[in-house]
Every structure is written in C-alpha cells, then in structure tokens.
Amino acid sequence: MKRLIFYFVSLTLTLNQALAQNIAYEVIRTEEAPGYFALRVYPGEDLPALEVETVLVENFSNKAERKKFTPLVKNLKNTGLKVLSAEEATALVGDENYRLVLLGGPTQTRWLQFKPEDFLNLNEQFEMFSLTKLGPVYLSNIQANFGGNVTAVRPEQVPFLDDKSTYFVGQFDKAMKTRVSITGETPELTVQADGVMDLSTFKPHEASNVLSSLWADLTPDNKSKTPSNFNVDLKDIVTNSFPFLIALIGLALIYISARPSRLRTGMIDQLDDLFWRTPIEETPIYQAWEKNFPWELTDKELKLVQV
Numbered sequence: 001m002k003r004l005i006f007y008f009v010s011l012t013l014t015l016n017q018a019l020a021q022n023i024a025y026e027v028i029r030t031e032e033a034p035g036y037f038a039l040r041v042y043p044g045e046d047l048p049a050l051e052v053e054t055v056l057v058e059n060f061s062n063k064a065e066r067k068k069f070t071p072l073v074k075n076l077k078n079t080g081l082k083v084l085s086a087e088e089a090t091a092l093v094g095d096e097n098y099r100l101v102l103l104g105g106p107t108q109t110r111w112l113q114f115k116p117e118d119f120l121n122l123n124e125q126f127e128m129f130s131l132t133k134l135g136p137v138y139l140s141n142i143q144a145n146f147g148g149n150v151t152a153v154r155p156e157q158v159p160f161l162d163d164k165s166t167y168f169v170g171q172f173d174k175a176m177k178t179r180v181s182i183t184g185e186t187p188e189l190t191v192q193a194d195g196v197m198d199l200s201t202f203k204p205h206e207a208s209n210v211l212s213s214l215w216a217d218l219t220p221d222n223k224s225k226t227p228s229n230f231n232v233d234l235k236d237i238v239t240n241s242f243p244f245l246i247a248l249i250g251l252a253l254i255y256i257s258a259r260p261s262r263l264r265t266g267m268i269d270q271l272d273d274l275f276w277r278t279p280i281e282e283t284p285i286y287q288a289w290e291k292n293f294p295w296e297l298t299d300k301e302l303k304l305v306q307v
Helices: 002-009 063-078 086-092 122-133 208-218 234-257 267-277 284-291 299-304
Strands: 018-020 023-029 035-043 053-058 082-085 098-103 112-114 137-146 150-154 158-162 166-172 177-185 190-198
Touching (some): 023 177, 035 208, 053 086
Parallel strands (some): 053 082
C-alpha cells in the first residue's frame, strides 16, 4: 500500500487545475463511469507555512515492537527530533503548535503514522516517510465536501496539508461537473476553497489505472464479524443446554414411572429406584457428565443451571 500511495502522490498531475483562496486542487478520474476519481489538494502560492513543531510519539503495541524500533528512536533523538512517550504526548493533543506523528502501533487515521513494511531498512523507510509526509505545514484538519454525484470518499479528513500535497479518493456516479468545497484550519481562521470538479470527460493519465486499488487500500477493514459455521463455543452450548438436559431427564422419568405395572420389572425397577430414590448428584449419568466437564462454571453461569 505504501508503495502505491507514494507512486500516486509523486506523479505530476495536470488535469482540471483550480485555485481559490490559497488552496489549489486538481482531479483525475477513471475512464469508466461510474468509476473512481482522485482529488489532489496542495497549498496555493501565497499560502504561508505554519509554525508547527513535529513531535514523534512512541505508540508501540508491545515490548517486541518497541525493541524493533529502538535503533531508529535513538537515531531520531540524536538528530535533535523530539520523541515522546504516549503518556507524555497526551498533553499536546489538540495543540495546533504541534504535529503529532505516531511511531508504530495499531493503524489509525487521526494522526500521521509511520508503520514500516518491514524492519530491515527502518532508517531508509523513515527517511522516505519524512520526504513525503513531513514537509512544511500549511493547514490542519483538511476536509473535502462534494456534491451528490460523489460517494465513499477516503479519507474523511487529513490531519495536515504540507508541501507534498494530500489527496482524497472516491467514487462518482455520472460523468458530469460536481461541486467541491475544501476547508483547512490555521491558528487564526478557517480557509475555504469552493469550486467544481470536471468529471464530465475523461483525459488519459498514467494514474487512472491505480485509482480503484488506491481507494480499496484506503477503505477501512470491514471484515465480517459473523462467526464461521464451525466456530462453535462448546462451553456456551453445554452451559446453556444444561437446564434443558435436566428437564428432559425429568420428563423421561415421569414417563417411565407412569408406564403400566406389568412393564415395571427388571431394568425398569432398577431405573426407577436409581433416579427417584437417589440424589441426582450421586446418579451414574450425572457423575459421568460431571467427570467429563472440562471446566468450572462461574457463579453467574451456575445461576443458569439452578433447577
């Protein structure tokens, strides 16, 4: 995914360029319609950079990940960059004077995040990340709102706009001009650019063929949480079915006891004596079931089996 994104953002886009209120943008689309489009947003020529300090945050999920990042963290600190623990960085959340960049940890979209593909060339990967993601900051909290012809835009918001630009990728229904409104924030005000994306005609571009893949990579993971037909919790089954098992045994004994006396000989008499005169905890069936019960029930679960 990282290589695909880097390939995309490194292209020089020249289609449908517009400029308004110091926010510039340009758009490309797929040849087919309905299809996919990409909106590249970058700072206008007269938009001054913000005075924002970049802070790296140790966001590691476990000790193993922390150990793998240790050489890189030492190098970053030696170069004078500020590296804080997650606890220390919480005080900077929401402070527009700082740009938080997470090192490792679970994938998220609120902040910039460095997640290497592997740990073989960690320093080189971070250098590439810095070149593409950590340029001068011009705006924060970039959002793009579109007309009704556009759906499923990814991402919903970009934390910062730097000199390398950012982008939104989405789906469009019809080949037609579509309204777009881009907003970004500075410490003093909100900057807004209103314009029109020309999706009415297709102009060949080398990035057109990767738009669908890029959109898929940016789409949140929506794997079905429905368990497999073979993924059965045996403990739940036994716990929940125990009251019904006891009730079934009781019905069977009532049926046996109500049978005509001429049938109550031999084994029938033994069963009658076994179940009606012996505590259920001492019966062979109950003891065999209890012996093969591979766990102990909690107090909460025991309440379910009280009869």
